[in-house]
Amino acid sequence: MIIYVDTPLNEEEKSTLKAGIGQKAECFFKDDMPNNVSMIEKIKAADIIFGNPKPDFMKEATNAKWIQLYSAGFEYYQNIKLPAITTNMGDYYSQPCAETMVAGIMALYRKMDTFSVLKEHKRWVGYPIRRELQLLNNKKVLILGSGNIGKRVAKILCGFSVEYIFFGRTAPEAIHSKDELIKKIPWADIIIGCLPGTSETKGYFTNQMISQMKPTALFCNAGRGNLIADQDFLIDALMNKKIGGAVLDVTSFEPIPGDSLLWNCPNTILSQHSGGGQLTEYSGIIDLFLENFHNYLDGRPLKNQISLSQGY
Numbered sequence: 001m002i003i004y005v006d007t008p009l010n011e012e013e014k015s016t017l018k019a020g021i022g023q024k025a026e027c028f029f030k031d032d033m034p035n036n037v038s039m040i041e042k043i044k045a046a047d048i049i050f051g052n053p054k055p056d057f058m059k060e061a062t063n064a065k066w067i068q069l070y071s072a073g074f075e076y077y078q079n080i081k082l083p084a085i086t087t088n089m090g091d092y093y094s095q096p097c098a099e100t101m102v103a104g105i106m107a108l109y110r111k112m113d114t115f116s117v118l119k120e121h122k123r124w125v126g127y128p129i130r131r132e133l134q135l136l137n138n139k140k141v142l143i144l145g146s147g148n149i150g151k152r153v154a155k156i157l158c159g160f161s162v163e164y165i166f167f168g169r170t171a172p173e174a175i176h177s178k179d180e181l182i183k184k185i186p187w188a189d190i191i192i193g194c195l196p197g198t199s200e201t202k203g204y205f206t207n208q209m210i211s212q213m214k215p216t217a218l219f220c221n222a223g224r225g226n227l228i229a230d231q232d233f234l235i236d237a238l239m240n241k242k243i244g245g246a247v248l249d250v251t252s253f254e255p256i257p258g259d260s261l262l263w264n265c266p267n268t269i270l271s272q273h274s275g276g277g278q279l280t281e282y283s284g285i286i287d288l289f290l291e292n293f294h295n296y297l298d299g300r301p302l303k304n305q306i307s308l309s310q311g312y
Contacts, residue, residue: 003046004046004051005029005030043058044061049061051070058080061082065085065296066087071089072088075224086308091152097276098152104271105190110133136157138161141157141163141165142191144191147195149222165188167181182212185212189218193221201226218244219245225254239265244267246265247268249274255272
């Protein structure tokens with residue numbers, strides 16, 4: 001049995017993976033491939049894919065019986081049709097993503113980003129900055145998406161006595177339509193995007209919605225960068241202080257180009273799509289793969305099965 005590994009593992013993690021697999025399969029790692037031709041050959045031959053090959057490479061995995069992605073999202077594979085069972089990381093990244101959003105909000109409200117810059121410049125401001133500090137306590141929050149990340153965000157926010165409303169297509173406790181969402185936007189002090197990347201959510205947060213936000217409101221996004229219909233319009237709103245600020249883990253273009261005005265936006269935290277990270281991130285990814293690997297060998301159901309065609 002051949003396993004092609006497209007997950008970025010260090011040498012210690014590779015050893016852990018191979019020890020867990022034992023003699024049951026042979027692993028071939030992406031970074032050991034001399035060129036793309038060799039990589040595609042191994043993808044074609046593989047019984048199992050562990051990781052996220054480029055879409056053009058993934059479509060060559062016609063022999064694969066099972067594909068384990070190391071991501072939660074997989075919208076970039078939506079048009080690929082393969083016979084393999086496909087699994088993802090489920091809600092593995094939900095807690096760190098939720099904590100990143102709340103950490104960013106707290107940093108802006110309590111000026112931690114400003115204090116960091118002041119420290120770098122050895123500049124003491126002291127008492128006057130106290131008048132600029134805000135509380136998360138009792139804020140009104142609109143959470144776009146009632147899935148795993150959205151629910152984790154809501155759970156954390158409960159400790160701050162916030163009032164929150166979900167927007168989602170199917171969740172019974174949520175508002176469901178675009179018209180309902182537009183009506184609620186002026187109510188919110190904070191809007192947090194936690195929607196998956198699908199054809200339906202692409203460009204869903206429109207310029208009209210940004211224009212409806214309070215001038216003090218924060219826009220946060222932990223879902224997909226293409227949720228924003230027009231990133232330039234969001235940048236203009238931030239630069240001209242039409243909204244209060246932003247916490248963006250995901251953006252329309254990644255990496256953000258060096259000449260993008262997004263780098264210069266005030267009251268904006270850019271966490272560079274690292275929101276799901278943690279010290280033990282890759283050991284946890286390996287653990288899930290090995291659990292599913294033994295389920296696969298023993299004919300048991302695999303955890304976190306998904307449909308590539310649906311995009312979630």
